[in-house]
Amino acid sequence: MAVTYRDWLLDDSPSSRLQAGLGRSYRVSMALARNPLAVAGALIILTLILMAAFAPWIAPYSATGQDLTNRLMPPSAQHWMGTDELGRDIFSRIIHGSRITLMIVTMVALISAPIGLVVGAVSGYFGGSTDRIMMGLTDIFLSMPKLILALAFVAALGPGIENAIIAIAITAWPVYARIARAETMTFRDAEFIAAVQLQGASSTRIILRHVLPLCASSTIVRVTLDMAGIILTAAGLGFLGLGAQPPLPEWGAMISRGRNFILDQWWVATMPGFAIILVSLGFCFLGDGLRDVLDPKQENKQ
Amino acid sequence: MTRPLLEIENLTVTFPTAQGPIEVVRNVSFTLGRERLGIVGESGSGKSMTGRSILKLIRPPGRVTADRMVFDGIDLAAQSDRQMRHLRGARISMIMQDPKFSLNPVMTVGAQIGEALQTHRPMARSELQARVLAMLEAVRIDGPERVAGLYPHQISGGMGQRVMIAMMLIPEPDLLIADEPTSALDVSVQAQVLDIIEELVSGKGMGLILISHDLNLVARYCDRILVMNSGEVVEECVASELANATHPYTRGLLAAMPRMNEDREELPVLDRSSWATGAGT
Amino acid sequence: MKQPAILLEELNISYGPTRIVHGVDLAIDEGESFALVGESGSGKTTILKAIAGLAPDWTGTISVLGRRRGHRPDRAFARDCQMVFQDPYGSLHPRKTVDDCLSEPLLVHGLKERDRRVKDALDAVGLDQRFRFRYPHQLSGGQRQRVAIARALMLTPKVMLLDEPTSALDVSVQAEILNLLKKLRREQGLTYMMVTHNLPVVSFLCDRLAVMRHGRIVEVADVSDLKSGTLEHSYSRELFIASGGEPAA
Numbered sequence: 102m103a104v105t106y107r108d109w110l111l112d113d114s115p116s117s118r119l120q121a122g123l124g125r126s127y128r129v130s131m132a133l134a135r136n137p138l139a140v141a142g143a144l145i146i147l148t149l150i151l152m153a154a155f156a157p158w159i160a161p162y163s164a165t166g167q168d169l170t171n172r173l174m175p176p177s178a179q180h181w182m183g184t185d186e187l188g189r190d191i192f193s194r195i196i197h198g199s200r201i202t203l204m205i206v207t208m209v210a211l212i213s214a215p216i217g218l219v220v221g222a223v224s225g226y227f228g229g230s231t232d233r234i235m236m237g238l239t240d241i242f243l244s245m246p247k248l249i250l251a252l253a254f255v256a257a258l259g260p261g262i263e264n265a266i267i268a269i270a271i272t273a274w275p276v277y278a279r280i281a282r283a284e285t286m287t288f289r290d291a292e293f294i295a296a297v298q299l300q301g302a303s304s305t306r307i308i309l310r311h312v313l314p315l316c317a318s319s320t321i322v323r324v325t326l327d328m329a330g331i332i333l334t335a336a337g338l339g340f341l342g343l344g345a346q347p348p349l350p351e352w353g354a355m356i357s358r359g360r361n362f363i364l365d366q367w368w369v370a371t372m373p374g375f376a377i378i379l380v381s382l383g384f385c386f387l388g389d390g391l392r393d394v395l396d397p398k399q400e401n402k403q
Numbered sequence: 404m405t406r407p408l409l410e411i412e413n414l415t416v417t418f419p420t421a422q423g424p425i426e427v428v429r430n431v432s433f434t435l436g437r438e439r440l441g442i443v444g445e446s447g448s449g450k451s452m453t454g455r456s457i458l459k460l461i462r463p464p465g466r467v468t469a470d471r472m473v474f475d476g477i478d479l480a481a482q483s484d485r486q487m488r489h490l491r492g493a494r495i496s497m498i499m500q501d502p503k504f505s506l507n508p509v510m511t512v513g514a515q516i517g518e519a520l521q522t523h524r525p526m527a528r529s530e531l532q533a534r535v536l537a538m539l540e541a542v543r544i545d546g547p548e549r550v551a552g553l554y555p556h557q558i559s560g561g562m563g564q565r566v567m568i569a570m571m572l573i574p575e576p577d578l579l580i581a582d583e584p585t586s587a588l589d590v591s592v593q594a595q596v597l598d599i600i601e602e603l604v605s606g607k608g609m610g611l612i613l614i615s616h617d618l619n620l621v622a623r624y625c626d627r628i629l630v631m632n633s634g635e636v637v638e639e640c641v642a643s644e645l646a647n648a649t650h651p652y653t654r655g656l657l658a659a660m661p662r663m664n665e666d667r668e669e670l671p672v673l674d675r676s677s678w679a680t681g682a683g684t
Numbered sequence: 685m686k687q688p689a690i691l692l693e694e695l696n697i698s699y700g701p702t703r704i705v706h707g708v709d710l711a712i713d714e715g716e717s718f719a720l721v722g723e724s725g726s727g728k729t730t731i732l733k734a735i736a737g738l739a740p741d742w743t744g745t746i747s748v749l750g751r752r753r754g755h756r757p758d759r760a761f762a763r764d765c766q767m768v769f770q771d772p773y774g775s776l777h778p779r780k781t782v783d784d785c786l787s788e789p790l791l792v793h794g795l796k797e798r799d800r801r802v803k804d805a806l807d808a809v810g811l812d813q814r815f816r817f818r819y820p821h822q823l824s825g826g827q828r829q830r831v832a833i834a835r836a837l838m839l840t841p842k843v844m845l846l847d848e849p850t851s852a853l854d855v856s857v858q859a860e861i862l863n864l865l866k867k868l869r870r871e872q873g874l875t876y877m878m879v880t881h882n883l884p885v886v887s888f889l890c891d892r893l894a895v896m897r898h899g900r901i902v903e904v905a906d907v908s909d910l911k912s913g914t915l916e917h918s919y920s921r922e923l924f925i926a927s928g929g930e931p932a933a
Contacts, residue, residue, distance in 0.1 A: 113818070113822065114814030114815065114817070114818065115781075115817040115818070116814075116816075116817065117817060118781065118783060118784075118817060120817065121781050121783075121817035121818070121819070125819070291774055291775075292769040292770075292771060292774045292775035293774065293775050293776055293777045293778075295736075295738055295767075295769070295775075296767070296769065296775055296832070296835065296836075297788060297792075298737070298738070298757045299736055299737070299738075299757050299762060299766060299767055300762050300766075300788065300789040300792050300793075300835075300838075300839065301757060301758060301759030301760075301761070301762035301763075301789075301792055301793065302788070302792045306792065310788075311777060311780075314779050314780075315777075315778070315779060445854035445855065445856060445857075446825075446854055560724075589723035589724055589881065590723070590881060590923065590926040590927050591723065591922060591923065591926040592723075593926070594926050616854065616855065618855070619928055623928075655856065656855055656856060659855050659856045659858070659859035660855055660859075660884065661859075661862065661882075661884040661885050661887060661888040662884055662887065663883060663884050663887055663910070663911065663913075663924075663927065663928065663929040663930075664887065664911045664912070665884060665887040665888040665911070666911075667888075668866075669863050669866070670859035670862055670863055670888065671859070672856065672859055672860050672863065673856040673859075
């Protein structure tokens with residue numbers, strides 16, 4: 102059965118739209134599966150997602166429950182990663198923290214990638230003064246250091262996860278706009294775009310249905326690679342006390358709290374640090390793998 | 404009788420793919436004297452690969468094997484990369500399809516031609532300059548002094564290709580491989596460029612391999628023709644006898660070409676099934 | 685009097701500051717197959733693009749089927765006139781299946797019975813139904829050009845603009861596409877305006893031709909003059925001989 106299913110996916114002459122689309126996805130995932138680093142990255146991300154989804158069931162303790170008799174315990178059989186200054190189990194906090202991390206990353210990607218894509222595609226497609234105005238705006242955002250801009254926004258909007266997400270999203274989109282614009286420029290004058298123009302399709306339709314799908318893969322790659330940066334920025338905001346507020350188990354905030362004990366109780370700051378590094382690495386590996394697979398030049402060789 | 408300039412026996416070029424190795428050139432054999440040989444075929448026939456493998460320009464993972472590959476007594480298969488670099492340009496030259504990609508955009512035309520000569524035969528600057536101008540004149544460029552000082556983007560496609568020819572022929576090689584030298588050019592310029600190649604090649608007694616998809620063009624400018632299809636030579640004939648070709652593929656190609664005085668209602672289409680050995684799309 | 689399918693009057697076309705086409709007048713009858721020949725830079729493709737609305741910087745008059753043409757592509761015009769491009773590798777969207785590509789014009793114009801129309805179009809250009817859900821990279825050059833022709837036919841236009849439709853193809857594939865174009869014209873009563881530098885192709889497919897040089901038409905002739913080698917202008921003769929024609933005695 103498995104063989105026939107695979108044959109159906111790899112059929113050279115698919116008999117429906119669905120089969121053609123699935124076949125393409127299958128080929129992309131097979132190519133991805135041949136890249137060991139990408140697989141490692143995907144596994145890390147998958148673990149993160151599972152951890153976030155089943156946090157209450159996985160975590161042995163509550164994330165916020167204090168136990169002052171067990172303050173600052175080193176890693177042991179009861180507390181795999183030790184406890185913090187309020188006696189909370191660090192392992193449980195990291196597991197619950199994965200929800201926050203995942204939410205930040207997803208929300209930022211969902212807000213900034215579409216904005217960037219649309220701004221870039223519109224700018225690249227129309228060119229001329231539209232392009233100059235929109236790219237000027239993009240450049241203003243691009244020229245400011247990410248963390249500082251995010252800080253300014255959080256300072257204006259007030260601390261909290263939601264505001265941190267908005268602040269990071271605002272600083273993240275210009276890069277995607279640049280990429281989408283560059284990509285759009287390369288095929289703006291291509292004959293397949295001219296052909297749809299000749300069919301009387303509106304500019305909105307051409308941008309949404311013909312231009313964006315082509316920019317999407319390079320943006321997806323870039324977003325995946327940027328995830329690490331987003332996590333670090335979020336952690337940075339948390340570290341500075343401008344992101345998630347206590348007692349939320351945000352990883353950056355956890356490092357910040359553990360700073361006071363870093364010399365004597367190293368695990369308090371180190372464990373969430375490891376979590377950040379591991380997840381960042383996972384996104385980087387996956388992004389690199391995706392780049393190899395989604396690169397249109399590679400695809401022609403299939 | 405003099406020995407042949409180039410002997411190729413059972414040349415095979417293999418490329419590995421996900422579906423297993425593919426032989427893009429299969430058991431091609433020919434000998435070349437100081438004459439003009441045309442290799443014709445459609446895209447994917449392996450004609451360009453044949454030309455490139457003579458200069459050992461096939462990059463890994465492509466693999467070239469041959470029972471015999473001898474150029475003027477030199478066994479090409481045994482040559483190291485470094486020895487090949489001395490052969491390329493000095494003894495065997497190659498003209499590519501599009502001059503735009505073959506000329507260095509930040510060097511003047513004269514400097515590039517001069518360099519082509521200088522690398523193989525160091526000489527005094529004044530002598531070099533004289534040789535470059537003489538060569539530009541030989542490829543029928545008016546005002547060689549002026550053109551020598553121009554950059555590639557300042558000259559037309561036809562002139563660019565003539566500059567390429569000058570560059571390739573100035574070290575006086577024994578064999579010239581021209582891979583679709585005129586496909587990027589207009590018809591009227593095509594004839595000029597080919598006339599120049601022909602004149603220089605026969606004037607200097609060189610060997611020429613002209614690789615093209617255009618049967619008529621090859622028939623007009625060559626002594627002998629090899630017709631290639633999916634990696635194999637299917638027909639070898641004297642150029643003037645092309646009209647009497649026997650292989651169904653060659654006959655099919657000839658028939659499929661519209662003529663200037665066309666009165667057929669429909670062009671005959673190649674029936675590939677009669678000989679093709681499972682050529683892919 | 686019958687109105688011409690394409691009428692060009694005093695057409696000047698510019699790209700930025702340079703004028704490419706100078707004062708072209710041309711009338712192509714309905715049902716005719718007309719060729720515009722010339723070398724690169726002669727402005728022949730530019731005229732085609734101006735008619736299609738892809739080269740908006742022109743002055744003069746362009747009428748298609750009696751209607752004055754605007755400077756940009758528009759929906760009503762799309763039903764009358766479509767274009768087939770030179771490069772079959774660049775004219776199909778790399779991420780869309782043949783089916784998407786052929787359905788798109790139907791969706792844009794809100795036409796019903798998409799499934800049947802796509803099937804019919806594939807039949808008309810001689811492509812098997814199993815190609816319907818393939819991506820362009822799974823097709824050969826000739827198959828791609830068939831898809832491009834099918835796409836142009838989806839809106840059942842009366843006038844087809846052909847920009848060197850076979851110059852990127854192998855000889856044997858070129859023959860198939862030329863046969864197809866001839867068959868479609870006969871079956872659907874199309875008017876062709878084809879740009880090419882290949883005179884034998886003109887001889888096979890066209891009724892009349894215009895020879896262009898430096899943005900001007902130097903000669904309009906019947907294709908019988910081409911076949912017999914009796915073109916009048918010296919430049920036309922030059923082209924004729926360079927293309928391998930035997931001049932009339």
